[in-house]
Amino acid sequence: MSTTQKIGLVILILVLLSGIGYLASGGYSELSSLWEPEPRSEGQEVVTEKNTGVQAKAQYLAQMREEYEESTDKDLKATLRSMILTEAQGVDTSKLPADLQKFIERLNNE
Numbered sequence: 360m361s362t363t364q365k366i367g368l369v370i371l372i373l374v375l376l377s378g379i380g381y382l383a384s385g386g387y388s389e390l391s392s393l394w395e396p397e398p399r400s401e402g403q404e405v406v407t408e409k410n411t412g413v414q415a416k417a418q419y420l421a422q423m424r425e426e427y428e429e430s431t432d433k434d435l436k437a438t439l440r441s442m443i444l445t446e447a448q449g450v451d452t453s454k455l456p457a458d459l460q461k462f463i464e465r466l467n468n469e
Contacts, residue, residue: 416450417459424462440466 360368420443427439447455447463455463 413450413454416446417455420446420459
C-alpha cells in the first residue's frame with residue numbers, strides 16, 4: 360500500500376467517524392441552530408400586533424369620522440355612517456380613544 364493510499368484511507372476513516380458522530384449526536388438539530396432565527400415569544404408579539412391593529416383601525420375610523428363631519432351630502436353621510444359602523448364592529452371599541460367611542464355611540468343611536 361502506497362503512502363498516498365494510506366493517507367486517503369486515514370482521511371476516509373476520519374470522515375466516516377465524523378459522520379457517525381454527527382448522526383449519533385442529532386447533528387442536524389445542533390447545526391441548524393446556528394442559522395435559524397431565535398424563537399419568538401408568542402404572547403408578547405401577539406399583543407403588540409393586536410395593539411397595532413387597533414391603532415390602525417382607530418386612525419382609519421378617525422379619517423372616516425372627519426369625512427363624515429365635513430360632508431354636506433346626505434347620501435354620502437349615510438354611506439359613511441354605514442361604513443363606520445361596519446368597521447367599528449370589527450374592533451373592541453373600548454380600546455378606541457374616548458372621542459371615537461362617543462362618536463360611534465352617537466352614530467349607533469341615530
